[in-house]
Amino acid sequence: MLWSLEYLFEAPSMADPNLAYLSFLLLVPLSILFFLYLIVRPRPVRIPIKNRHVFITGGSSGIGLALAHQAASEGARVSILARSLDKLEDAKQAIRLATGIDVAVFAADVRDYDAVTKAVEEAGPIDVLIVNQGVFVPQELERQGLDEVKFMVDVNLIGAFNMIKAALPAMKLNRSVRGPASIALMSSQAGQVGIYGYTAYSASKFGLRGLAEALQQEVIADDIHVSLIFPPDTDTPGLVEENKRRPQLTAIIAASSGAMKADEVAMKALSGIKSGSFIVPCNFDGLLLSIATAGLSPQRSFLMAFVEVVAIGIIRFVALCYQWNWYRSIEKWTRKNRT
Numbered sequence: 248m249l250w251s252l253e254y255l256f257e258a259p260s261m262a263d264p265n266l267a268y269l270s271f272l273l274l275v276p277l278s279i280l281f282f283l284y285l286i287v288r289p290r291p292v293r294i295p296i297k298n299r300h301v302f303i304t305g306g307s308s309g310i311g312l313a314l315a316h317q318a319a320s321e322g323a324r325v326s327i328l329a330r331s332l333d334k335l336e337d338a339k340q341a342i343r344l345a346t347g348i349d350v351a352v353f354a355a356d357v358r359d360y361d362a363v364t365k366a367v368e369e370a371g372p373i374d375v376l377i378v379n380q381g382v383f384v385p386q387e388l389e390r391q392g393l394d395e396v397k398f399m400v401d402v403n404l405i406g407a408f409n410m411i412k413a414a415l416p417a418m419k420l421n422r423s424v425r426g427p428a429s430i431a432l433m434s435s436q437a438g439q440v441g442i443y444g445y446t447a448y449s450a451s452k453f454g455l456r457g458l459a460e461a462l463q464q465e466v467i468a469d470d471i472h473v474s475l476i477f478p479p480d481t482d483t484p485g486l487v488e489e490n491k492r493r494p495q496l497t498a499i500i501a502a503s504s505g506a507m508k509a510d511e512v513a514m515k516a517l518s519g520i521k522s523g524s525f526i527v528p529c530n531f532d533g534l535l536l537s538i539a540t541a542g543l544s545p546q547r548s549f550l551m552a553f554v555e556v557v558a559i560g561i562i563r564f565v566a567l568c569y570q571w572n573w574y575r576s577i578e579k580w581t582r583k584n585r586t
């Protein structure tokens with residue numbers, strides 16, 4: 248092998264075999280980088296926030312509220328939608344107090360297509376749609392009622408369809424004048440890997456990925472860019488509720504990824520949206536998880552594409568170690584609780 252490399256590089260200026268070997272070692276990654284630079288699709292894009300209409304579902308609490316705060320303070324015109332008008336008014340007050348800016352509020356249930364259409368029409372054409380609403384009721388499937396399964400799929404997945412269907416026609420109008428637009432979907436790390444206690448929740452969040460990948464191909468010609476955000480456990484009113492009935496094993500496995508504050512998640516999400524990233528991880532574990540589950544998702548950054556190409560093998564190895572650890576916890580827990 249070495250002999251053939253030296254033979255290949257036996258030019259007068261590269262008589263030194265070590266030098267030849269070194270330049271070969273550099274040449275291979277540089278060519279791969281350059282190749283990726285040429286082929287990554289869709290191409291990189293910047294999506295401005297300032298002076299644009301940002302519409303956030305589930306914007307009255309937790310991550311959505313933090314997003315509304317940040318978008319408003321960056322000079323966006325912000326609309327938030329949720330079911331409870333009281334919580335919406337409280338959120339509006341809090342944002343006005345902190346930033347001096349008024350957000351528009353819309354009380355509607357994302358499961359109600361007519362109500363959502365009406366809200367979107369009233370709000371006016373959207374530049375950045377953040378589909379963030381979500382419900383999570385963890386339970387082993389065997390112990391969970393189908394009403395709860397349906398509830399999560401309806402709000403998290405069908406609700407996303409309703410929102411996008413309602414918003415898309417006006418989002419497409421005059422794009423060349425208004426600049427690039429974004430549709431961002433709030434998934435979860437439980438939408439990248441199935442977790443004990445999350446059969447319905449994970450299914451609803453994995454569903455968003457299929458929706459997002461297909462949708463990006465359909466709307467790229469309209470200069471609309473899709474982002475999928477994958478937070479770990481995040482300190483929100485929703486999580487406080489969830490913790491009241493979370494199976495122990497769900498908590499143990501979910502703790503594999505460090506918890507975050509809603510503000511931190513909102514910051515990562517917004518910067519991912521602004522750079523048009525398709526996959527938006529929120530912490531380091533999330534970055535590993537995103538590489539491990541890159542699949543055939545688009546990647547706009549040739550640098551990230553390079554990291555994926557180089558690291559995917561070893562990260563699969565790390566992923567298998569995580570699975571080993573999770574199944575060990577399940578075994579231990581079962582032994583302790585079933586005898």
Ligand SMILES: NC(=O)C1=CN([C@@H]2O[C@H](COP(=O)(O)OP(=O)(O)OC[C@H]3O[C@@H](n4cnc5c(N)ncnc54)[C@H](OP(=O)(O)O)[C@@H]3O)[C@@H](O)[C@H]2O)C=CC1
Nearest residue numbers: 305307308309310329330331357380381435480481483485
């Ligand atoms: N917190 C966490 O640990 C994580 C959360 N996520 C995801 O992030 C998103 C936000 O979560 P989080 O901030 O914790 O949630 P919260 O429970 O704190 O807030 C949820 C928001 O969604 C709204 N909402 C719920 N159901 C509906 C509905 N049917 N129609 C319209 N609005 C609705 C709520 O308002 P109202 O009740 O008034 O309708 C509220 O504004 C969710 O999609 C969640 O799955 C992802 C990973 C981790």
Ligand SMILES: CCCCCCCCCCCCCCCC(=O)[C@@H](N)CO
Nearest residue numbers: 383435436437480501503504532535566
């Ligand atoms: C290759 C190496 C990978 C390493 C990291 C793996 C970590 C996976 C942890 C998954 C945690 C899921 C939390 C879901 C939070 C959530 O959505 C609920 N709070 C409901 O909202």
